[in-house]
Amino acid sequence: MRERMTGTTIIQSISAAAVLLAMNIAVANAADVEHGKELFKACAACHSDQPGALGPSLKGVVGRKAAALDSFRYSGPMQRANLMWTPENLHDYIADPQGKVKGNRMPYGGLTNPNDVDDVVAYLATLK
Numbered sequence: 194m195r196e197r198m199t200g201t202t203i204i205q206s207i208s209a210a211a212v213l214l215a216m217n218i219a220v221a222n223a224a225d226v227e228h229g230k231e232l233f234k235a236c237a238a239c240h241s242d243q244p245g246a247l248g249p250s251l252k253g254v255v256g257r258k259a260a261a262l263d264s265f266r267y268s269g270p271m272q273r274a275n276l277m278w279t280p281e282n283l284h285d286y287i288a289d290p291q292g293k294v295k296g297n298r299m300p301y302g303g304l305t306n307p308n309d310v311d312d313v314v315a316y317l318a319t320l321k
């Protein structure tokens with residue numbers, strides 16, 4: 194037969210659950226490079242570093258100016274965007290490519306979950 198919980202054990206269980214929950218939230222807030230790498234597979238379909246890839250190479254993109262690669266033919270809107278790819282600008286662009294650089298040619302609708310976007314940006318920072 195199950196033992197009934199006393200008042201103290203109930204409070205102990207609740208505080209243990211609260212600690213676990215707080216830990217989960219802390220983990221979810223820190224950008225997760227491994228998760229970003231997983232998510233980047235959807236980007237790598239175009240950003241593959243192969244000759245003839247649909248998108249420009251993203252190696253070293255963090256801290257690079259938009260439309261900076263001679264090897265890629267960027268759209269006019271991307272060339273005129275006059276953006277530095279800081280983590281913030283990347284965040285906005287990945288969340289809403291057309292909102293950030295109107296008329297750019299990247300056929301991608303955007304990542305809706307802001308934590309996912311942070312993870313992808315953290316992964317991009319590891320591409321050297």
Ligand code: HEC
Pocket residue numbers: 233235236237238239240247248249250251254258259260261262266267268269270271278283286287296297298299300301304313
């Ligand atoms: C279907 C193909 C495709 C997918 C998928 C795609 N991109 Fe792109 N991306 C492009 C193209 C094409 C451009 C160039 C846009 C232009 O010149 O207007 C681009 C441009 C970019 C740029 C600007 C690069 C520079 O040198 O200025 C970044 C950053 C970028 N993409 C990140 C991403 C990320 C991160 C993902 C995944 C979340 C992604 N892209 C998914 C095709 C794609």
